[in-house]
Amino acid sequence: MATALENSKKWIRSRKGQQVLICVGFTVIPLLLLFVFTYLPFGQMVKFSFYKMKYSTPVDKRVFVGWKNYIDVFNRKDCFGALKLSLYYCFGAIMQLVLSLYLATVLSFKVKGGNIFKGLMFFPYLISGIAIGFIFKFFYTRGFVLDTLLAGLGINLESLPYWLKDQKVNNWSLVATSVWRYFGQNMVLFIGAIMSVDAELYEAAQLDGANRFQQFKNIILPSIKTIVTLNIILSITGSLSAFEQPYVITNGANGTGTYFVVMNEIAHTSQKVGLASAMAVVLLMIIFGCTILQKLFFKYIFRDANSEDESYAAKRAKQKAQKKADKESKKALRAVKAA
Amino acid sequence: MKRKKVLALALASTMLVAMMGCGNTSESSNSGASENEGAADLTSYEDIVLGEDFTDLEATITMFNNRTDLDSDDYGGVTWKEYLAAFNEVYPNITVKITTDTNYADDALTHLQSGDYETIMGIPAIDSADFSTYFISYGDLETMSKQINYADEKMYQQEVYGVPFTATTQGIVYNKKVFADAGITETPKTPDEFIDALKQIKENTDAIPLYTNYAAGWTMGVWDMYTGVSATGDEEYANQKLLHTKDPFKDYGDNTHPYSVYKILYDAVAEGLTEDDYTTTDWEGCKGMMNNGEIACMVLGSWAVPQMKAAGPNVDDIGYMAFPITIDGKQYAKAGADYCFGINVNAPTDEQQAALVFVKWMAEESGYSYNEDGLPVATKNTETKLSFDGVDFIDDAPSIDGEEDLLNELNAESELNVNNGGDRKIQELIEHASIGDMTFDEIMDSWNQLWTDAQDVCGAEIQY
Numbered sequence: 194m195a196t197a198l199e200n201s202k203k204w205i206r207s208r209k210g211q212q213v214l215i216c217v218g219f220t221v222i223p224l225l226l227l228f229v230f231t232y233l234p235f236g237q238m239v240k241f242s243f244y245k246m247k248y249s250t251p252v253d254k255r256v257f258v259g260w261k262n263y264i265d266v267f268n269r270k271d272c273f274g275a276l277k278l279s280l281y282y283c284f285g286a287i288m289q290l291v292l293s294l295y296l297a298t299v300l301s302f303k304v305k306g307g308n309i310f311k312g313l314m315f316f317p318y319l320i321s322g323i324a325i326g327f328i329f330k331f332f333y334t335r336g337f338v339l340d341t342l343l344a345g346l347g348i349n350l351e352s353l354p355y356w357l358k359d360q361k362v363n364n365w366s367l368v369a370t371s372v373w374r375y376f377g378q379n380m381v382l383f384i385g386a387i388m389s390v391d392a393e394l395y396e397a398a399q400l401d402g403a404n405r406f407q408q409f410k411n412i413i414l415p416s417i418k419t420i421v422t423l424n425i426i427l428s429i430t431g432s433l434s435a436f437e438q439p440y441v442i443t444n445g446a447n448g449t450g451t452y453f454v455v456m457n458e459i460a461h462t463s464q465k466v467g468l469a470s471a472m473a474v475v476l477l478m479i480i481f482g483c484t485i486l487q488k489l490f491f492k493y494i495f496r497d498a499n500s501e502d503e504s505y506a507a508k509r510a511k512q513k514a515q516k517k518a519d520k521e522s523k524k525a526l527r528a529v530k531a532a
Numbered sequence: 533m534k535r536k537k538v539l540a541l542a543l544a545s546t547m548l549v550a551m552m553g554c555g556n557t558s559e560s561s562n563s564g565a566s567e568n569e570g571a572a573d574l575t576s577y578e579d580i581v582l583g584e585d586f587t588d589l590e591a592t593i594t595m596f597n598n599r600t601d602l603d604s605d606d607y608g609g610v611t612w613k614e615y616l617a618a619f620n621e622v623y624p625n626i627t628v629k630i631t632t633d634t635n636y637a638d639d640a641l642t643h644l645q646s647g648d649y650e651t652i653m654g655i656p657a658i659d660s661a662d663f664s665t666y667f668i669s670y671g672d673l674e675t676m677s678k679q680i681n682y683a684d685e686k687m688y689q690q691e692v693y694g695v696p697f698t699a700t701t702q703g704i705v706y707n708k709k710v711f712a713d714a715g716i717t718e719t720p721k722t723p724d725e726f727i728d729a730l731k732q733i734k735e736n737t738d739a740i741p742l743y744t745n746y747a748a749g750w751t752m753g754v755w756d757m758y759t760g761v762s763a764t765g766d767e768e769y770a771n772q773k774l775l776h777t778k779d780p781f782k783d784y785g786d787n788t789h790p791y792s793v794y795k796i797l798y799d800a801v802a803e804g805l806t807e808d809d810y811t812t813t814d815w816e817g818c819k820g821m822m823n824n825g826e827i828a829c830m831v832l833g834s835w836a837v838p839q840m841k842a843a844g845p846n847v848d849d850i851g852y853m854a855f856p857i858t859i860d861g862k863q864y865a866k867a868g869a870d871y872c873f874g875i876n877v878n879a880p881t882d883e884q885q886a887a888l889v890f891v892k893w894m895a896e897e898s899g900y901s902y903n904e905d906g907l908p909v910a911t912k913n914t915e916t917k918l919s920f921d922g923v924d925f926i927d928d929a930p931s932i933d934g935e936e937d938l939l940n941e942l943n944a945e946s947e948l949n950v951n952n953g954g955d956r957k958i959q960e961l962i963e964h965a966s967i968g969d970m971t972f973d974e975i976m977d978s979w980n981q982l983w984t985d986a987q988d989v990c991g992a993e994i995q996y
Contacts, residue, residue: 247944248645249658251665330747334812357811360967444749446959447811458956461638463947 242470249464262471272472275452276479278364278439282432282451285368290424293376297383298409311384315377322374326441329370333357333442360448367438367449374438375431379424386417422491429487430480452476574881577670577695578679580892583622590625591886593651593879596643597871598636601839608842610903619893626886637953651879651887654871655686655694657952660936663693667874668884670695680895680909682869684930694872697894698835698906701865701918701925702757705836706829707822708851710739714828719853721863723787723796726856730805733828742800743818743827744962746810752958754832755797756951758855759790761866761926765859770951771931775938775987776995779980783973788859791976794961796856797831798972801965810962819843823850831855834918835870837905854923867907867925938992946986948979 204210242262246255266272296314300307317325332338333356344350356366390413398408414421436453439445445454452472460469575585602612612630619628631650633639640656643649644666655667669691670676676683676692686694711719714733720726730741745751760770765788774780783791800806807813821827823844830836834852841847854863873894875887894900896910905917907925931939943952957979964970987994 247659248641249662251662330812330814335809355809355811358809358966360963363811443811444747444959446746446749446956447963459947462949462953462956463944465944465947 238470239474241466242474244467246466247464248466258467262467263475265468266471266475271450271455272452272475275450275455276433278449278451279433279435281364281368282371282435283429285372286425286428286432289372289376289379290421290428292372293379294383294421296376297380297387298413300380301384301387302405311381315381317374318378320374322437323441325370325374326438329366329438329442330357333366357443358447363443363447363449367442370442371435371438379428382420382424383417386420387413390416418491422487425491426484426487429483433480433483434476574668574885575888576675577888577892578675580889582889582893582897586626586885586889587623588625589623589882589886589889591882592627592629593883593886593890594629594631595652595873595890596631596633596636596640596650597654597873598633600632600634603630603632609838610899615894615898615900618898619890622893623886623889626890628890647878649876651876651883652873652891653876655874657940659940660686660688660931663688663874664691664877666877667693668877669693670875670888677911679911681907681911682872682909682927685869686872686874687930688936689933694869694874695891695895696869696872696909697898698870698901698904699867699909700833700835700870700906701867701920702762702833703852703854703865703920704829704856705822705832705834705840706851706853707739707825707827707846707849709846709849710737710825710828711851713737713825714739720856721854721858722856723792723799726796727799727803727805730800730828731803734805737825737828739826739828740807740821741805741828743813743821743830744797744801744806744810745813745815745818745830746959746962747813748815749955749959750953751815751830751832751955752962753949753951753953753955755793755958756954757833757866757868758793758831758857759950760928761864762855763789763793763857763859765862765864765924765926767926767929770928771939772929772935773996774950775931775935775942775992778984778994778996780983781976781979783976788857792857793855794958794976795972797958798961798965798975801962802968806962810966825849834905834907838903852918852920854920863923865920865923865925867927869909870906938990941990942983942986942992945989946982948982948986 205214243257243259244255245258245261296310300311304310320328335355336350339356340350340353343353354362357363394412395408398412403411434453435451436457439449439451439454440457443449445451445458450458456469456472456476459465459472580586599612601607602609605611605613612632616628616630620626636654637656640653641658643653644656644658649666653667655663658666663686671692673683673687673690673692676695680695682696682699683692685696686692706719710733711729714729714736716729716732720729733739733741760774761767763769766773781790781794801810818827818830819840820843822830822840823846825846837850837852840850854865857863873891875884875891879887896913900906901908901913902915902917907916907918908914930936939950940952943949943954948954948957961975964975965972986992
């Protein structure tokens with residue numbers, strides 16, 4: 194017994210033992226946290242979606258209703274009607290990506306005061322969503338910031354819409370807020386990706402007479418396509434689950450209630466926890482669907498770029514091998530000389 | 533290197549502790565519950581003699597409630613700090629820790645659901661049948677009715693689970709000076725008189741006649757509170773008759789009932805008697821505007837009066853009037869309890885005892901209801917700053933035995949949430965009134981439809 198204990202102690206202290214322990218430790222803890230705080234609650238939510246219950250209903254009084262909640266989700270006007278609002282946010286997301294890609298490309302070349310611009314444009318992302326809500330409530334209030342600015346440009350106040358009251362405009366106002374907040378973050382991600390492009394390629398392209406747009410199209414875009422795809426997927430799923438802007442600025446009232454806001458209302462005001470959970474599961478399925486479609490779409494779109502990219506990678510590998518071989522031979526030469 | 537190890541250890545141990553914390557709550561609550569079954573040693577609310585019993589009791593208790601403004605030293609009235617100081621003069625060894633929250637109604641539910649909640653809590657919207665799961669009973673209705681008014685507010689099967697600290701009434705807070713400037717000499721008593729008064733204000737002054745507070749949300753749900761006693765003069769309407777009324781939102785043709793309440797709002801918006809841009813109203817800002825005379829009136833409970841007075845120099849301009857609906861020549865106002873406070877059923881006995889003492893002290897001795905311009909809670913107190921001449925105060929009668937949760941179910945099923953945070957439907961009413969895409973009668977018809985469907989699902993008989 195004592196020797197066994199001694200042995201295991203020795204094993205723990207040994208290099209191999211440490212390796213195993215650390216490996217196990219580093220996998221178990223994150224997995225455990227992930228399980229406890231993500232998968233377990235998610236499982237519970239899926240379970241809730243089959244019950245008729247309120248938050249405060251004790252476990253034994255919850256009524257199992259089968260698929261009824263899911264049927265309700267598809268039958269109710271407000272649930273899927275709210276998804277239409279996502280189209281506004283989708284459009285905003287695309288604008289945001291184009292804008293940030295453009296700015297990232299410009300800023301990744303040598304620009305005077307480039308870092309200041311980067312900082313200024315990234316800054317909105319650092320402000321908390323609640324604060325942004327307050328800022329924009331005042332920004333859009335009749336006769337406040339935006340109206341004053343536009344009046345300064347000579348536009349008559351009478352001809353301006355009520356930015357949050359007019360239901361034709363208010364969703365665009367909210368989308369603009371969202372774009373304002375997130376485009377800086379997208380831009381920084383793009384800049385990071387563009388930085389990794391080999392600068393020699395631009396030089397070579399310039400020698401061949403390529404202009405900036407051609408450089409962008411043929412060098413930058415193919416090189417950062419993974420991050421572009423990722424950002425598009427994130428933006429589309431983000432626009433399906435838009436919540437913060439409508440919730441904080443308009444409280445989801447006046448025709449700005451997105452799917453999440455409606456879900457929140459159903460879960461917390463009407464206390465239909467089962468129905469809200471079902472809505473969440475349905476949205477998850479929709480997001481899954483969208484993501485898969487996008488994946489397929491990009492696979493199709495980037496098929497040509499892909500092959501080019503591969504050949505580029507292959508070229509680079511070849512070049513490297515060549516260089517290595519050169520060095521080796523030089524070394525050998527030197528060794529021979531020394532001898 | 534060593535420092536890193538220590539750090540890692542510390543991190544790991546905090547995580548462990550955090551996880552154990554999660555596990556522990558249920559255990560401790562279990563043991564607490566079992567202690568309680570033999571809680572004969574708890575002196576009941578009725579038997580506590582304030583200032584004599586338990587003056588040497590030592591305990592630390594917590595309280596959770598919605599009055600964030602009382603946390604601030606800038607508050608015009610008496611703050612929590614001052615109440616606690618007065619309490620500790622008599623009970624020096626009972627420490628009360630008060631937490632407040634602006635989003636109380638939601639967060640309180642979360643606290644309860646977690647199982648780890650404060651010793652004293654303002655009871656949020658939970659089903660009456662679940663009161664005993666979370667709170668101790670103060671005693672049966674008969675005994676408690678002798679002690680406090682509004683004992684039946686949080687009652688289930690004749691047991692009382694909540695004691696309010698103050699009671700409020702429902703009316704309209706207005707700026708007397710603006711009304712006088714507009715040439716209105718008598719407060720309006722019917723919907724037509726009220727709309728006329730608003731028009732007069734619009735013509736004769738620069739003030740916004742009626743400020744909706746649309747953006748804040750909860751200020752919209754407040755309109756539901758006038759559909760009971762104020763609109764019908766019937767104490768049984770809100771909790772008993774509404775559940776069994778066929779099409780409760782229909783036009784009764786005599787300027788009464790819920791129809792007239794909501795119609796006032798619809799007409800005021802449709803005729804441009806409210807603020808220009810309702811989507812950007814500002815709740816904190818409106819208090820000062822009311823005080824300065826930029827707003828003529830707002831539909832809010834009497835609890836709002838001290839806040840409007842505190843928001844500026846014109847304390848005497850702020851007045852309070854009954855809701856402009858007259859039933860057979862008489863006006864009525866609902867007098868109802870504010871948040872009722874319940875005591876954690878899982879707390880140790882000595883903490884429950886201390887909580888009982890504190891609740892009784894707040895209700896009887898603290899002067900809280902007087903300071904907050906409310907109506908008295910303890911039966912022995914009668915002082916109040918409110919004066920409603922010629923208006924009858926009536927409290928809503930509680931629901932019939934066995935139907936305690938029917939209203940909640942109907943509300944949830946119909947999603948109208950009458951008197952239960954149904955802000956959205958009233959916001960939509962304003963939107964429709966402003967855009968003009970739905971007439972008032974169409975809106976009421978759709979609500980009637982929702983209510984009727986819910987009555988079918990929940991099995992509520994039609995009796996009226």
